Amino acid sequence: MKESIRIAGGQGFWGDLPDAPVRQVEEGPIDYLMLDYLAEVTMSIMQKQRSRDPNAGYARDFVGLMRQILPSCIEKDIKVTANAGGVNVEGCAAAVKDVARELGLSGKFQLGIVTGDDIMPRLDDFIARGIELRNMDTNEPLSTVRDRIQSANVYLGAWPMVEALNRGARIVITGRATDTGLTLAPMIHEFGWAVDDWNRLASGTIAGHIIECGAQSSGGNCQYEWRSIPNLANVGFPIVEAAADGTFVVTKHKGTGGWVIIPSIKEQLVYEMGDPREYLTPDCIADFTTVRLAYDGTDRVRVFGIEGRPATEFLKVSISYAAGFKAVGTLVYSWPEAYEKAQVADRILRTRLDRLGLKFDQVLTEFVGANATHGPLAGEPRPDLPEVQLRVAVRSNERAAVERFTKEIAPLVLTGPPGVTGFAGGRPKVEEIVAYWPALIPKNEIVPQVQIIEA
Amino acid sequence: MRIQLLKLAHARSGDKGDTANVGLIALEDEYYPLLVREVTAERVRQHFKGICKGKVDRFELPNLGALNFLLHESLGGGGTLSLMTDAQGKTFSTAMLRMEIDVPDQEAQTLGLMG
Numbered sequence: 001m002k003e004s005i006r007i008a009g010g011q012g013f014w015g016d017l018p019d020a021p022v023r024q025v026e027e028g029p030i031d032y033l034m035l036d037y038l039a040e041v042t043m044s045i046m047q048k049q050r051s052r053d054p055n056a057g058y059a060r061d062f063v064g065l066m067r068q069i070l071p072s073c074i075e076k077d078i079k080v081t082a083n084a085g086g087v088n089v090e091g092c093a094a095a096v097k098d099v100a101r102e103l104g105l106s107g108k109f110q111l112g113i114v115t116g117d118d119i120m121p122r123l124d125d126f127i128a129r130g131i132e133l134r135n136m137d138t139n140e141p142l143s144t145v146r147d148r149i150q151s152a153n154v155y156l157g158a159w160p161m162v163e164a165l166n167r168g169a170r171i172v173i174t175g176r177a178t179d180t181g182l183t184l185a186p187m188i189h190e191f192g193w194a195v196d197d198w199n200r201l202a203s204g205t206i207a208g209h210i211i212e213c214g215a216q217s218s219g220g221n222c223q224y225e226w227r228s229i230p231n232l233a234n235v236g237f238p239i240v241e242a243a244a245d246g247t248f249v250v251t252k253h254k255g256t257g258g259w260v261i262i263p264s265i266k267e268q269l270v271y272e273m274g275d276p277r278e279y280l281t282p283d284c285i286a287d288f289t290t291v292r293l294a295y296d297g298t299d300r301v302r303v304f305g306i307e308g309r310p311a312t313e314f315l316k317v318s319i320s321y322a323a324g325f326k327a328v329g330t331l332v333y334s335w336p337e338a339y340e341k342a343q344v345a346d347r348i349l350r351t352r353l354d355r356l357g358l359k360f361d362q363v364l365t366e367f368v369g370a371n372a373t374h375g376p377l378a379g380e381p382r383p384d385l386p387e388v389q390l391r392v393a394v395r396s397n398e399r400a401a402v403e404r405f406t407k408e409i410a411p412l413v414l415t416g417p418p419g420v421t422g423f424a425g426g427r428p429k430v431e432e433i434v435a436y437w438p439a440l441i442p443k444n445e446i447v448p449q450v451q452i453i454e455a
Numbered sequence: 456m457r458i459q460l461l462k463l464a465h466a467r468s469g470d471k472g473d474t475a476n477v478g479l480i481a482l483e484d485e486y487y488p489l490l491v492r493e494v495t496a497e498r499v500r501q502h503f504k505g506i507c508k509g510k511v512d513r514f515e516l517p518n519l520g521a522l523n524f525l526l527h528e529s530l531g532g533g534g535t536l537s538l539m540t541d542a543q544g545k546t547f548s549t550a551m552l553r554m555e556i557d558v559p560d561q562e563a564q565t566l567g568l569m570g
Contacts, residue, residue: 221467223549267480291519323536373550374553393539
């Protein structure tokens with residue numbers, strides 16, 4: 001058994017710096033690379049892609065990345081955990097297999113794939129059996145949006161990935177899996193932690209929470225002394241150096257920018273936090289009030305003392321459903337009286353929308369440069385603001401209403417207050433809203449499947 | 456004297472559906488008791504009046520010198536439903552740091568916050 005393993009966070013979301021995972025592999029020693037591709041509504045986008053093309057429906061970026069790093073991963077004995085499979089895990093694995101063949105690496109490694117998260121075909125059966133999948137925020141039963149559902153996936157935890165690693169997989173591809181599980185699985189695999197070793201499972205989970213948002217723990221979006229953060233242009237992504245006893249050090253590759261300091265770790269620890277004693281995952285409950293932090297050298301923070309409790313009997317379900325349409329229109333007003341002009345333009349626009357008799361669920365006006373972020377807390381804007389962006393957004397179940405709205409923005413340039421520009425992008429785009437429906441399902445309803453494929 | 460939280464804490468915020476979370480972290484360990492005493496859930500609800508339309512929950516993390524706040528019904532429906540520029544509540548952190556609290560002069564002096 002290794003004394004410690006180095007697990008690198010490759011990206012914070014689908015669309016993060018494309019070179020970050022490559023640099024994690026190339027610029028210093030790591031044992032594992034973890035990649036989180038799935039935001040809450042990503043699955044519905046992938047579902048749509050698959051309905052147009054049965055071979056699509058996964059994170060294509062991952063396949064491109066594999067083309068870049070697969071030779072190094074094999075040469076340096078690096079393993080990868082990624083929830084890149086989306087709604088077509090098999091398709092994703094097949095694409096990686098193709099890449100391996102092109103690179104002459106066929107037969108050199110095994111792929112592990114984890115499925116069983118997709119419950120879309122079983123929804124009616126669940127509802128019929130009284131499993132209502134009520135919305136965790138609104139408490140409404142799923143039946144209220146049944147005909148509009150686009151995807152439904154359970155968040156699987158670390159254990160199916162552990163099985164894949166135990167059976168020899170070098171690249172583990174999952175569909176919907178928790179981002180913390182992607183980091184925890186390598187630790188369980190390497191150190192042989194037990195299924196009820198709650199403190200260590202909680203440690204690995206919190207390690208995952210720290211690196212799952214990429215550079216947000218190593219200097220990115222860091223409020224603490226932000227001017228002093230070195231060389232963010234070359235920011236190093238976080239690496240967890242985990243020990244068998246569950247303690248770990250957060251660090252980054254030498255020579256990279258950013259910083260790993262106690263305040264940067266604290267900021268990431270509280271990010272998207274609910275009740276800190278009740279961080280629920282499929283693998284355990286982690287208690288963030290037990291986390292201890294100490295320095296262990298430059299750009300090294302030691303994390304220890306973490307306690308956990310048994311996981312609940314439920315798994316979280318992520319369901320996406322069609323929820324109407326929206327569009328955002330913007331125009332920029334310049335000095336003098338920029339804010340006042342933007343306000344007048346907004347009133348004119350709203351009068352015209354009313355006269356057209358358009359039905360919106362919501363119309364929201366913001367004045368960027370005055371109050372778009374802090375609202376009333378920003379106070380009354382100075383009268384001499386150099387410029388203000390008028391931003392009007394609408395939402396409706398009727399596509400036609402939103403479509404009509406998009407035609408009312410640019411005309412304000414010739415039919416409203418003076419000193420206005422910023423219309424060159426043309427009409428705003430109508431966007432289909434895919435909303436997120438969080439729910440819980442009894443664990444015993446779900447059986448994850450693990451397959452090992454020779455590359 | 457009145458002191459703005461910007462001088463006492465740093466913060467990070469994010470979203471969970473229509474709820475914004477704000478983690479408020481003491482810049483120095485000695486400031487933490489002051490935050491616990493003054494930055495109550497009720498005080499935060501008042502501060503975010505017109506922005507937060509639901510209740511405010513507060514959780515203490517003395518191990519990190521931090522408080523975590525949940526501001527319910529604050530993100531215009533949340534997620535993709537929200538029309539807000541800041542649908543993910545990312546800037547609630549700095550909005551929180553605008554808050555001013557009353558600190559007795561004696562205490563401010565002890566904490567090195569005078570002048």
